[in-house]
Amino acid sequence: MPLSFDSVHEGDDLPQAKRTPTTLRVMQFMGASWMWGQQFFDAETAEKMGLPAPIIPGVMKQAYLDQYLRKWLDGGGRISRLQLSHRRPDVHNVEMTIGGAVTRTYEEDGANKADLEIFIDNPAGERSVRGAATVVFD
Amino acid sequence: MADDESLITPDMEASIGTEGDPVTISINPELVRRLVESLEEEDADVLAAIESDDPNAEIPAYALITAATRQRQLTVPDVPKRGLMAADEWRVEGAIHMGDTLTITPRIAEIQERIGGRVGHSLFVHHEWVYENQHGEVVARVRRTTAHFKDKHSGE
Numbered sequence: 001m002p003l004s005f006d007s008v009h010e011g012d013d014l015p016q017a018k019r020t021p022t023t024l025r026v027m028q029f030m031g032a033s034w035m036w037g038q039q040f041f042d043a044e045t046a047e048k049m050g051l052p053a054p055i056i057p058g059v060m061k062q063a064y065l066d067q068y069l070r071k072w073l074d075g076g077g078r079i080s081r082l083q084l085s086h087r088r089p090d091v092h093n094v095e096m097t098i099g100g101a102v103t104r105t106y107e108e109d110g111a112n113k114a115d116l117e118i119f120i121d122n123p124a125g126e127r128s129v130r131g132a133a134t135v136v137f138d
Numbered sequence: 139m140a141d142d143e144s145l146i147t148p149d150m151e152a153s154i155g156t157e158g159d160p161v162t163i164s165i166n167p168e169l170v171r172r173l174v175e176s177l178e179e180e181d182a183d184v185l186a187a188i189e190s191d192d193p194n195a196e197i198p199a200y201a202l203i204t205a206a207t208r209q210r211q212l213t214v215p216d217v218p219k220r221g222l223m224a225a226d227e228w229r230v231e232g233a234i235h236m237g238d239t240l241t242i243t244p245r246i247a248e249i250q251e252r253i254g255g256r257v258g259h260s261l262f263v264h265h266e267w268v269y270e271n272q273h274g275e276v277v278a279r280v281r282r283t284t285a286h287f288k289d290k291h292s293g294e
Contacts, residue, residue: 025178026176028172028176029176029177031172031176032170032173032176032203033203033204033206033207035206058226059200059203059226060177062200063173063200063203064177066198066228067177067179067181067198067200070181070198071180071181078230079199079230080229080231081227081229081230082199082227082228082230083225083226083227084227085224086223086225086226
């Protein structure tokens with residue numbers, strides 16, 4: 001059922017979701033975006049850059065968060081702002097936890113809006129992405 | 139250079155607000171379909187939109203990623219070479235459709251510095267790209283912040 005503005009309150013946690021970007025999916029993503037940074041697929045390059053292994057492109061994680069928020073809205077609104085701060089790398093084939101919380105609900109320019117904090121955590125519970133979003137309800 | 143001496147040079151400051159040449163791209167339906175598959179999209183509306191011939195079927199803003207290589211970053215004078223991507227932001231102001239023709243205009247939006255703090259003296263360059271569609275409407279503003287450090291930084 002589409003999410004309604006009336007059902008959203010400041011302090012609400014969004015249901016968490018799990019994603020595991022496999023090497024195959026990362027390669028497909030790179031092919032579609034033509035982003036061929038070697039740190040995304042080559043272990044030796046990643047190691048030289050001080051990374052634990054080939055990493056997930058930041059914009060792929062941004063797309064995951066876009067999907068996560070649209071699933072939460074379930075057709076009840078749209079994302080007008082999605083902002084991410086990249087704190088730590090995430091690597092291939094490792095499960096990540098995506099979550100968020102409502103920080104503010106308000107009316108602006110005749111539209112019902114909510115501000116959210118959003119995040120991605122790695123399996124160690126470390127925050128790899130910290131972000132914010134604004135959604136506009138129908 | 140003393141640690142509290144500004145990293146922002148006059149040339150750097152003068153570059154704030156500079157716009158680059160616009161480039162025109164089209165939202166390629168096949169690339170969007172590949173991107174959607176890579177992201178294991180489950181949204182039935184999105185899956186229907188990418189298979190639809192309806193030019194009004196809206197697709198997610200992440201479709202802009204298919205044009206990422208045309209989103210060129212302007213050169214900022216005197217910026218330290220050592221740096222990393224710190225943040226990304228999409229502001230979506232209008233609908234995006236398969237086959238849209240978009241003009242991307244790059245801009246150096248802002249430059250800030252932070253003296254002291256967890257990672258030492260650092261410089262933040264905010265690059266912005268404005269996406270305008272074939273009807274002259276701004277549909278998205280994409281902002282990327284790159285962080286540059288005076289000293290070696292672990293990437294954390």
